[in-house]
Amino acid sequence: MNKNFKVRSVKYNLLMNIILKISGIIFPLITFPYVSRVLLSEANGKIAFAASVVSYFSLLASLGIPSYGIRKCAEVRDDEEQLSKVVTELLILNSICTVVSYLVFIVLILTVPQFSNEFLLFSISSLTILFNMLGVEWFYQAIEQYQYITVRNITFKIISILLMFLLVHNPSDYIVYAGINVLASVGSNLLNALRLPNYVKFGIANQKYNLSIHLLPILTLFLYNATTIIFTSLDQVMLGFMKGNVEVGYYATSIKVQNILVSFITALGAVMLPKISYSLKNEGMEHFDRMIRKSFEFILVSAIPICFLILLLAKEIILILAGEDYLPAVPILQFLAPSLIFIGLSSVTAWQLLIPLGKQRYTVIGALAGMIVNLCINFLAIPVYGGVGAAFASSLAECAVLLVHFRVLKEIINRTFEMKEFMISLLSTFVASAILLVTKYFFAINVVLLAAVVYSMIFLIVYIVMLILCRERLMSEVLQNVRVRMNKRGI
Structure with a gap:
């Protein structure tokens, strides 16, 4: 057992992750x-x-x-010598990839007018x-130092807000x-680099390093990361080249709103992943299906x-969030909403x-499909519609x-994705939307x-009432749990 660090309980690490996730939502709302x-x-x-643009070079520098x-x-975290060797x-x-990435970046920044300007x-x-390479964030996640990661991350965010x-x-x-953005996102990585010798012994005598054994899995993960990052940042890069910085500004504003909401909607995934993996291995397909079904229900009830x-x-x-100068971002945000x-x-x-x-390769195929669709439609729509076309x-x-x-998951989807719950959520949303439209028309608030x-x-309120009236399953379970707790307390 490696004595250089203490691995906390799963519950404690989960709490730290939740705090970190919440901070990722709160701080953008402030800045x-x-x-x-x-x-x-x-x-x-x-x-x-x-x-x-820089995100692409960060991707190249880090590979997978x-x-x-x-x-x-x-x-290998329990074996100090093996851990030091791997790190x-x-x-x-x-380091090699970072040097190559910087060389390519320097050539482009000197030759491409949009960069050199x-x-x-x-x-x-x-x-x-550079900071991503020095920070070795992956090492601290591997040894489960989530308290350190969370405290350090929030501290630098607070410093950045004050500087802003x-x-x-x-x-x-x-x-x-x-x-200041660089400081907020990766400035704390300098602390990671300074702390690393406390956990890792560099230059162990007679230690033979083998880089080749890591290349294949790293390149496989790089392919997935590359398709994902290119796919998610393609819109803003193409807008920058084809329509200019003002349009990128409107689009970036809408994307920030989208990212805040996505953080809420997808927060369940980080919590459910270890539970799903354990269930699949130890508790059988029936329990596994039940958990997946609840995950789908949560997404439908919240995202729609x-x-x-x-x-x-x-x-x-x-x-x-942005002011009157950003009103052209309104239709962009509306076209992003279905995503x-x-x-x-x-x-x-x-x-x-x-x-x-174990079907990770299909996540790559899915990201590639999304990237191709995004690229083709962007070429057709951005020149005419700008940010709206990109959205x-x-x-x-x-x-x-x-x-x-x-x-790919057709068989499992047929078992776990229930159309009834989807229709209940859709119906409840339609009713709530209709009442809201009527309210806005007759009772305008300045x-x-x-x-x-x-x-x-x-x-x-209308949406929740409709879910209760339609006996939506997830809402019914919540109400049942509330009743049980109230009965225990004699209320």
């Missing part, structure tokens, strides 16, 4: 409205464009090492490539904000109403079905990913924040 109003669309578009490193280091080998590979911005943004309020006051400060609420309140959401349903369902099919069942392409691409998963809160509450 987003301020930055949107201060930097305005064009400056935000420049930052988003640079971040999207982050995903592979977690698994490989976890296998050193992966660091050597990571913002040389300082791209240079600062590219620091994430102190230093970012007008659109010309966008380069300063780009630097959120999608429609975004369609109906997109203007209010953009005004609250919430597709992403939610594919989070179940990928993380709770394909991966535990339409993104939603169709997410649908393509889900269709691939459903095709204060935007108050309007969003009141309209959302009306929609939510």
Whole structure:
């Protein structure tokens, strides 16, 4: 047993992960409205464009090492010598890839006008490539130091928020904000590098390193990561080249709203993955099917109403989070709304079905299908419709990913995806939407924040009442649990 670190209980690590997830939702809600109003669309578009481009080089620098490193280091973490050997080998590979990535990046930044015109911005943004290599985040995840990861992550987010309020006051400060973004996302990796010698012994005498044994699994994971990252950031890169930074700014604003909602809808996946894997191995297919069925029900009950609420309140959401300068982002957000349903369902099919069942290659095929659909529609739609065309392409691409998963998992989907629950959620959403539309027509509220809160509450109340009246299963179970607890307390 390696005595250099203490592995906490599953419950404790889960709590730390939940806190980290919540912070990932709360902090954008703090920074987003301020930055949107201060930097305005064009400056935000420049930052988003640079971040999207740099993400490709970060991908090249890391290959599949982050995903592979977690698994490989976890296998040998009780053997200090073997752990040190694996970490050193992966660091050597990571360093080589980082150097290659930077060389390609430097050539492009000097030769491509869209890059060279913002040389300082791209240079600062590219620091994430170096910090990701130094940070070895995968190592700390492998040895389950989630308390350290969570505390360190939140601390640097707080520091970044303070710096943002102190230093970012007008659109010309966008380069300063780009630097603060780097600090928020990977600045804490410097602490990782400084702490690493406490856990890993480098340069052990007579130690022979074998890099080749890691190459095949790393390249396989790289293929999956590459298709996923290219697929998710393709819209903003193509918009930057074809329509300019202002349009990217509008699109990036809508994507930030989408990402916040996706974090909520897909939060169940991280919690369910270990439970699903255990159930599949130890508790039989009947229990496994029951858990998958509940996961689908949760996605349907949450994603469908959120999608429609975004369609109906997109203007209010953009005004609250970004301001009037970003009103062109309203139709973009509306066209992105359906993707919430597709992403939610594919989070179940990928993380709770394909991966535990050993069918990871189909996640790659699904991502490739989505990337092809996205690329083709973007070429046709962006020149004419700009960000709206990119949003339409993104939603169709997410649908393509889900269709691939459903095709591969047809037998399991037939057992676990119940059309009755889908129709109940859809009917309840339609009724809530109709009542909200009538309310907005006859009772207009001029204060935007108050309007969003009141309209959302009306929609939510009607939706929940409809679920209860239709005896939706998940809602019925919640009510039953509440009744049991109340009876125990004598209420």
